[in-house]
Amino acid sequence: MAINRLTQFAASGAAGGGDLLAIEDVFSTYLYTGNGSTQTITNGIDLAGEGGLVWIKDRSSANGNVLVDSERGVSKELFSNSTLAEQTNGWLSSFNSDGFSIGSSSVFVNTSPDNYASWTFRKAPRFFDCVTWAGNSTLGRAISHNLGTTPGMIIVKWYDGNQNWAVWHRSLTAGTFLVFNGTNSAITNSNVFTTTSPTDSIFYVGNDYATNGTGANYVAYLFAHDPLGPSGDGSDGLIACGSYTGNSSSGSEPVINLGWEPQWLLVKNATTASNWIIYDTMRGWANRVGQTDYSLAPDSSAAENGVTGGADGGTPTATGFDLEGCGLTAANTTGDTHIYIAIRRGPMRQPESGTEVFDVDHLSSSVSQNQAILTSGFPVDANIRLYRTGGAGQFVNSRMTGSYLLISSSTAAEFGGSSPADWGWDSNTGIVKRSSGTNNYTNQTACSFRRAPGFFDVVAYSGDSVAGRTVPHNLGVAPELMIVKNRELAINWSVYHAAHGADKYLILNSSGTGFTTSAAWNDTAPTDSVFTVGSANTVNANGNSIIAYLFATLPGVSKVGSYTGNGTSQTIDCGFTSGARFVLIKRTDSTGDWYVWDTERGIVAGNDPHLSLNSTSAEVTTDDTIDPDSSGFIVNQVAATNVNVSSASYIFLAIA
Numbered sequence: 001m002a003i004n005r006l007t008q009f010a011a012s013g014a015a016g017g018g019d020l021l022a023i024e025d026v027f028s029t030y031l032y033t034g035n036g037s038t039q040t041i042t043n044g045i046d047l048a049g050e051g052g053l054v055w056i057k058d059r060s061s062a063n064g065n066v067l068v069d070s071e072r073g074v075s076k077e078l079f080s081n082s083t084l085a086e087q088t089n090g091w092l093s094s095f096n097s098d099g100f101s102i103g104s105s106s107v108f109v110n111t112s113p114d115n116y117a118s119w120t121f122r123k124a125p126r127f128f129d130c131v132t133w134a135g136n137s138t139l140g141r142a143i144s145h146n147l148g149t150t151p152g153m154i155i156v157k158w159y160d161g162n163q164n165w166a167v168w169h170r171s172l173t174a175g176t177f178l179v180f181n182g183t184n185s186a187i188t189n190s191n192v193f194t195t196t197s198p199t200d201s202i203f204y205v206g207n208d209y210a211t212n213g214t215g216a217n218y219v220a221y222l223f224a225h226d227p228l229g230p231s232g233d234g235s236d237g238l239i240a241c242g243s244y245t246g247n248s249s250s251g252s253e254p255v256i257n258l259g260w261e262p263q264w265l266l267v268k269n270a271t272t273a274s275n276w277i278i279y280d281t282m283r284g285w286a287n288r289v290g291q292t293d294y295s296l297a298p299d300s301s302a303a304e305n306g307v308t309g310g311a312d313g314g315t316p317t318a319t320g321f322d323l324e325g326c327g328l329t330a331a332n333t334t335g336d337t338h339i340y341i342a343i344r345r346g347p348m349r350q351p352e353s354g355t356e357v358f359d360v361d362h363l364s365s366s367v368s369q370n371q372a373i374l375t376s377g378f379p380v381d382a383n384i385r386l387y388r389t390g391g392a393g394q395f396v397n398s399r400m401t402g403s404y405l406l407i408s409s410s411t412a413a414e415f416g417g418s419s420p421a422d423w424g425w426d427s428n429t430g431i432v433k434r435s436s437g438t439n440n441y442t443n444q445t446a447c448s449f450r451r452a453p454g455f456f457d458v459v460a461y462s463g464d465s466v467a468g469r470t471v472p473h474n475l476g477v478a479p480e481l482m483i484v485k486n487r488e489l490a491i492n493w494s495v496y497h498a499a500h501g502a503d504k505y506l507i508l509n510s511s512g513t514g515f516t517t518s519a520a521w522n523d524t525a526p527t528d529s530v531f532t533v534g535s536a537n538t539v540n541a542n543g544n545s546i547i548a549y550l551f552a553t554l555p556g557v558s559k560v561g562s563y564t565g566n567g568t569s570q571t572i573d574c575g576f577t578s579g580a581r582f583v584l585i586k587r588t589d590s591t592g593d594w595y596v597w598d599t600e601r602g603i604v605a606g607n608d609p610h611l612s613l614n615s616t617s618a619e620v621t622t623d624d625t626i627d628p629d630s631s632g633f634i635v636n637q638v639a640a641t642n643v644n645v646s647s648a649s650y651i652f653l654a655i656a
Helices: 003-012
Strands: 027-033 039-042 052-058 066-069 076-079 092-096 099-102 115-122 128-134 141-144 151-158 166-169 176-179 202-205 217-224 239-245 255-257 262-269 277-280 315-317 320-322 337-344 358-363 382-387 395-398 404-407 423-427 430-433 444-449 456-462 469-472 481-486 494-497 530-533 545-551 558-564 569-573 582-587 595-598 626-629 632-636 649-655
Touching (some): 027 262, 052 092, 052 128, 115 277, 128 141, 151 202, 151 239, 151 337, 202 217, 262 315, 262 320, 315 456, 395 545, 444 595, 456 469, 569 626
Antiparallel strands (some): 027 115, 039 099, 052 115, 092 099, 128 217, 141 202, 151 166, 151 217, 166 176, 239 337, 255 320, 315 320, 358 444, 382 395, 382 444, 395 404, 423 430, 456 545, 481 494, 481 545, 558 649, 582 595, 582 649, 626 632
């Protein structure tokens, strides 16, 4: 995404009128745990004012897919895995301006302690629409819609009668359709949708009772195909409906270029009978070949596949998705046509405050099964789990890498990831303890980060050992700090800092000064769309999975910078108004730890607890190295840390 587009999104506020539409305005994957009573899901989507669709699936148990839309009413449910007519149970009690409320303890939407996934689609031009009509058996009948662009996929249900769901997709042969509640391959019957293609205002139905029988009432869910967006350059595209030919041969799997990173994928084999499959990055759509991906099937009541074992569903990339390692019939059968809907990852707007994208949470008590821990007030994409009592080192993990962990002080490859793991990303706002029993996670502090334009991004990629290889990212600006680790080899972490230069790299797991070489960044500074790596195994080993954490300066939110020590005390002005809540400092002209401070543990006028990312030692609480300042933070020269030695050079990351 180009910087001018970032600026427009930052200035547009909530979408409306002529403002640019961002994906966070119109779509949400929200995970929650049933409580057996009532609860409100706050996902930021205006259903009360704009209308739309809420789709809920019990991940833990074999309960059907529940669909409730604003056109039929909040009290009425349909089941995508069933031919049944709508039911009036009132499982949802209201559509709200920022989500929806559940008014029932039904096992389908809110039984304790099951885990649930909810997907919310807001009615919006160029994204999604929902319409109803009364059937009249007229072949070629035109139905109006408000997408403002040509639909990519249309799902229709006779909602007051028992009948299969019918699906039209732009990639299917004219006169054919798919059954949403079944595994069927494409069926030829031009009386369902006819052979006339839809337009930006109309779609056509036949005289079959699946779409237009006399005396029957219908609902249609319309998904746009608009990957390039109104700008035409992909910077504001939200959704794509396409197809690909499967190839499960290793090294030859399909790579789908959307121009942006997806967060949600619905896929179906149109040639061979198979389930429909949904992947999303919130539940776990991993970025490593062979790693379990968590799938749900719209045509089945089955619990989530992946909790007790599953398959590789490919990986999302910064520019689309890759079917590498996927041999599923539904998603990648050699020679078969597979259709899909892909929805863009968000947020697309720059944050305006640090509290939107960064939080620190300290856990001081034991936790039990399905309890959310180390949470924040926003969707978390990555965290650093600080072990205050020492011994374990500091754990680095992300939603993109699932339940696998890296240790910042170690060269070790990532570990964990058992299925089911003891913990997982089963909450939007943090992690959830999955295993039974009670565990003691006391004295852990989590620094949680949200990916957002101009602030922070996470990129997973496979190495190829080619010097000068460019890796796409979605930060929207040139990264100023990049922390990179080969996930499969016992090898050092590599760190790029703009003040240090692209011909040098630092090592996160070392207190050393770093090295001058082109092997890491190929002597090439990153840009607003790619970063460049050399041939070193640390950043580009052939066939290895690699993870990169990217940070930039965003006024009022974050500051990546450097300073020269003065030997006493000095204020580091970050342009903040309420001070820094997180500070990372490293000396670069001589040895020095990667010191971390945060306000949860204490950034005060007195002693401030600090840990080192390159060490397994317990936190130190006996020195006053930094002090608070509204513009950023103050560094004091104390021998224990030496973060302000006269004429010494330092780099830092601060977050407001």
